[in-house]
Amino acid sequence: xxxxxxxxxKRVIDYAVKIRVKPDNSGVVTDGVKHSMNxxxxxxxxxxxxxxxxxxxxxxxxxxxxxxQSQETIRTALAMGADRGIHVExxxxxxxxxxxxxxxxILAALAKKEEAQLVILGKQAIDDDCNQTGQMTAALLDWxxxxxxxxxxxxxxxxxxxxxxxGGLETIKISTPAVLTADxxxxxxxxxxxxxxxxxxxxxxxxxxxxDLGVDxxxxxxxxxxxxxxxxxxxxxxxxxxxxxxKLKDAGKV
Amino acid sequence: xxxxxxxxxxxxxxxxxxxxxxxxxxxxxFRDRLRSAFSKNKAVQDQEQIKALIARGExxxxxxxxLYYLRKYRAMKKRYYEDWTVILGRPV
Numbered sequence: 001x002x003x004x005x006x007x008x009x010k011r012v013i014d015y016a017v018k019i020r021v022k023p024d025n026s027g028v029v030t031d032g033v034k035h036s037m038n039x040x041x042x043x044x045x046x047x048x049x050x051x052x053x054x055x056x057x058x059x060x061x062x063x064x065x066x067x068x069q070s071q072e073t074i075r076t077a078l079a080m081g082a083d084r085g086i087h088v089e090x091x092x093x094x095x096x097x098x099x100x101x102x103x104x105x106i107l108a109a110l111a112k113k114e115e116a117q118l119v120i121l122g123k124q125a126i127d128d129d130c131n132q133t134g135q136m137t138a139a140l141l142d143w144x145x146x147x148x149x150x151x152x153x154x155x156x157x158x159x160x161x162x163x164x165x166x167g168g169l170e171t172i173k174i175s176t177p178a179v180l181t182a183d184x185x186x187x188x189x190x191x192x193x194x195x196x197x198x199x200x201x202x203x204x205x206x207x208x209x210x211x212d213l214g215v216d217x218x219x220x221x222x223x224x225x226x227x228x229x230x231x232x233x234x235x236x237x238x239x240x241x242x243x244x245x246x247k248l249k250d251a252g253k254v
Numbered sequence: 255x256x257x258x259x260x261x262x263x264x265x266x267x268x269x270x271x272x273x274x275x276x277x278x279x280x281x282x283x284f285r286d287r288l289r290s291a292f293s294k295n296k297a298v299q300d301q302e303q304i305k306a307l308i309a310r311g312e313x314x315x316x317x318x319x320x321l322y323y324l325r326k327y328r329a330m331k332k333r334y335y336e337d338w339t340v341i342l343g344r345p346v
Binding site: 015016039040126184188189191193194195 | 265268269272273315319322323325326327329330331333334335
């Protein structure tokens with residue numbers, strides 16, 4: 001096995017930013033807004049780097065699809081310990097409609113080209129909350145998948161994955177090559193400190209176009225409208241239980 | 255005559271400045287306090303004392319990293335995970 005791990009990282013609006021919908025309801029305001037690596041992708045990178053530090057795999061390759069700014073996200077992954085990066089350039093209209101289907105096609109093509117042993121992704125992106133890319137990538141490659149991983153261990157050419165599912169934890173053993181998606185409790189991602197960022201500047205980021213990988217980016221989806229969630233109504237305080245019953249009856253709830 | 259530890263001190267300062275950009279009360283707030291903290295100890299010459307101060311600075315750096323991680327973890331947990339104690343029947 002090549003001992004190479006492909007990690008997908010996505011550039012998303014920072015988790016702490018207050019999201020605003022564009023006035024024409026076509027989407028969310030992204031210009032001038034702080035972006036950073038998707039938190040679940042950080043966990044994925046950390047897991048890959050940990051595997052390398054344990055000498056279970058040889059190389060960590062960070063991949064991101066998007067415009068020029070996606071390179072910053074790859075640089076963060078390199079600062080966290082990835083060896084090299086691949087920037088798949090997607091801009092303009094293609095980037096606006098870029099979704100899990102297109103990204104999984106790109107990742108599948110890259111996984112084959114790089115002869116990856118594992119593809120590790122975050123379980124979902126905090127901007128679109130699709131939770132599809134990992135699953136689709138595995139399906140396109142016809143590889144087993146260990147999703148919502150809260151614990152990963154490599155045993156020879158098999159991977160033991162403890163998955164967080166409704167109702168508890170499920171432990172599975174899958175053979176490599178495989179696709180894993182990282183859940184919150186998988187690990188604690190390291191911070192990309194300034195010295196590490198400086199060191200990462202020497203690492204290479206290759207530039208690739210989706211056409212080079214033979215991937216068609218046409219989307220099957222069309223976003224019709226984006227709206228803010230309904231405003232939360234202010235709560236009311238009542239003096240007695242009888243008042244509460246009256247209020248509930250008025251509101252038609254009882 | 256520049257102190258041999260000058261390089262380390264400058265590196266620590268730059269590191270803390272970089273970390274402080276995401277400080278919840280604002281990068282400017284952090285930067286002002288960082289500068290006053292460093293300039294307060296400008297006159298220190300004793301190597302041992304300087305090393306102790308540098309160690310304290312690195313402690314602050316680790317604390318900041320922990321703060322950022324916990325904020326992010328709690329935000330993600332709140333957004334994506336319902337009350338686990340109810341689902342799993344045990345504390346998490």
